[in-house]
Amino acid sequence: MDSESGPKPSASTSQNSTSDSSSAFERWRNWASEMTGVGLTTGVPSTSRQARDIARCEKNKQWLIDNSPVVTFMLQHLALSGCRVPARNLICGPCNQTRAGGYDPERGAIILCASNFYSRRHMERTMAHELVHMYDDCKFNVDWSNLRHQACSEIRANSLSGDCRYASELARGVFGVAGQHQECVRRRAIGSLAANPLCPNEETARKVVNEVFESCFKDTRPFDEVY
Ligand SMILES: [Zn+2]
Numbered sequence: 433m434d435s436e437s438g439p440k441p442s443a444s445t446s447q448n449s450t451s452d453s454s455s456a457f458e459r460w461r462n463w464a465s466e467m468t469g470v471g472l473t474t475g476v477p478s479t480s481r482q483a484r485d486i487a488r489c490e491k492n493k494q495w496l497i498d499n500s501p502v503v504t505f506m507l508q509h510l511a512l513s514g515c516r517v518p519a520r521n522l523i524c525g526p527c528n529q530t531r532a533g534g535y536d537p538e539r540g541a542i543i544l545c546a547s548n549f550y551s552r553r554h555m556e557r558t559m560a561h562e563l564v565h566m567y568d569d570c571k572f573n574v575d576w577s578n579l580r581h582q583a584c585s586e587i588r589a590n591s592l593s594g595d596c597r598y599a600s601e602l603a604r605g606v607f608g609v610a611g612q613h614q615e616c617v618r619r620r621a622i623g624s625l626a627a628n629p630l631c632p633n634e635e636t637a638r639k640v641v642n643e644v645f646e647s648c649f650k651d652t653r654p655f656d657e658v659y
Pocket of ligand 1: 561
């Protein structure tokens with residue numbers, strides 16, 4: 433996720449999962465362009481490559497729901513908190529090149545950018561990251577228009593998802609320094625917050641993230657510690 437406004441997950445009641453998914457994706461895409469100006473791909477012809485990517489994304493999604501300890505754990509804890517997430521609310525779709533996934537609080541849906549995963553591990557981290565946002569929304573009534581709230585959820589999502597595990601940072605070409613995990617979490621949270629149009633500039637993002645960092649970084653719920 434990178435910014436939004438709205439209520440909680442688990443409200444999807446549509447019968448037809450295919451059209452439900454695509455209309456949820458449409459809505460998310462419109463919302464995301466408005467909110468973040470990210471410029472998601474619009475009017476992309478459905479190419480065979482894209483169809484193949486989406487089919488692979490769906491397959492990996494199901495595999496991760498069944499086999500990934502972190503995804504299973506998050507889904508369990510969402511359900512325990514009253515927000516059961518059906519598989520159809522995890523939507524594989526086309527996106528532009530700049531993002532791997534997003535969370536749509538209005539639909540209670542997570543968007544997975546089918547063509548932008550370089551491995552199943554990357555997809556696993558993305559799902560875990562967005563599920564932390566969903567969990568925060570379910571459990572703590574996040575006000576996504578409040579920068580402090582969003583900063584806190586970004587800190588937790590980056591810390592708990594594995595986005596900042598040593599190997600993930602090495603893959604990005606960021607090499608080890610003391611406190612690498614914390615610095616990675618801080619850097620990525622600032623980046624996400626700065627991308628929110630409600631945030632005037634990067635300096636503000638840095639200030640807000642720093643203000644809430646300690647308490648939010650320490651809060652590892654529903655994990656006992658950083659996964
Ligand atoms: Zn995020």
